[in-house]
Amino acid sequence: MMEKPIIETKNLTKIYNGKIKAVSDLNLTINEGEIYGLAGPNGAGKTTTINMLITRISPTGGSATVGGFDIAKNSLDVRRLIGVVPQDFTADEDLTGRENLMMVSQFYDVPKAKAQQSIKVLLKLVDLEEAADRLVRTYSGGMRKRLELIIGLVHEPKILFLDEPTLGLDVQTRTQMWNYVKEIQSRLNVTIILTSHYLEEIDELADRVSIIDHGKVLITGSPMELKESLKGDIINLTLTDQNGVNVMKTIPDVVEVTDIGANSVRIKVASADESLPKIINFISQHSLSTTKLTVQKPSLDEVFLEYTGRSIREEEGGDDARKLAMNMRRARQ
Ligand SMILES: Nc1ncnc2c1ncn2[C@@H]1O[C@H](COP(=O)(O)OP(=O)(O)OP(=O)(O)O)[C@@H](O)[C@H]1O
Ligand SMILES: [Mg+2]
Known part of the structure; x- marks a missing residue:
């Protein structure tokens, strides 16, 4: 154009x-x-x-x-x-x-x-x-x-x-x-x-x-x-207990690991395609149990969160995204 x-x-x-x-x-x-x-x-x-x-x-x-x-x-x-x-x-x-x-x-x-x-x-x-x-x-x-x-x-x-x-x-x-x-x-x-x-x-x-x-x-x-400026796909992982969360926080070669509450971590990686096998290996090496794993490409909501420090949905009342944003903010402080 x-x-x-x-x-x-x-x-x-x-x-x-x-x-x-x-x-x-x-x-x-x-x-x-x-x-x-x-x-x-x-x-x-x-x-x-x-x-x-x-x-x-x-x-x-x-x-x-x-x-x-x-x-x-x-x-x-x-x-x-x-x-x-x-x-x-x-x-x-x-x-x-x-x-x-x-x-x-x-x-x-x-x-x-x-x-x-x-x-x-x-x-x-x-x-x-x-x-x-x-x-x-x-x-x-x-x-x-x-x-x-x-x-x-x-x-x-x-x-x-x-x-x-x-x-x-x-x-x-x-x-x-x-x-x-x-x-x-x-x-x-x-x-x-x-x-x-x-x-x-x-x-x-x-x-x-x-x-x-x-x-x-x-x-x-x-x-x-x-979205690409965030340099990262997000892997959300729910473990069976808080100990699993603590172990996940020590995983090497990822951009960031955030405890988002409810036995869950948010792992930011440069590329989910490459990191997922490593993460799965890490989980099995440490004998952890997971109940849920989702891979998320960044959306503009994440971009907004990154640059403003809060979720755009916070303005619109309490849904899950809002709670997630609050947990993530707490985890960062
Ligand atoms: N006529 C006005 N007199 C005084 N303050 C105003 C007036 N119009 C808007 N504001 C204030 O200016 C700010 C920006 O408002 P504006 O309507 O431009 O926001 P917006 O991004 O369009 O919001 P929304 O998503 O709710 O439409 C707000 O704090 C609003 O209260
Ligand atoms: Mg308006």
């Missing part, structure tokens, strides 16, 4: 009410044609960043250009280039899907015949042709999100901002949305800026991603680069 920057931010900063630093000296370069992910937990500053780039709010420091236009000085030019699918629903429930699309087209002064034609194409793209003439209030959550997606596209923007496109959708509907986003990117050739706190979504969709927390970029790269 030819790398030509389409969005650049320089020390972009937003302080709300003189005290809440939502975005702090943010430096991003987003290239034409890519899907760029902004990942981070609740309150990381993702929406604030987007709101500045779409000229909905002004920065309190730094600068940014979108399609070559300065967001502070040329906001009208910026707005003509971009489409926005905000985190919250915007469609009018008492209109049909098609009527919503026509209304937005008129707002952008798209000639009627042209609007009708492109709305037809967009409806087809997200499989909403059949539901197009039903009131939006009869749509399912997934259908509404698909409608929102194409509302952002009626005026043929070069750049599309998607803020949490699958928030609140069930897993199945979420994966369907991913296909629609990919389809849009390849068919319409738009640059897409995507925020999400679902890291598997970013992994699936983004060409490159910045992980942000507390308004700052922690790391940027392709999902693959970030």
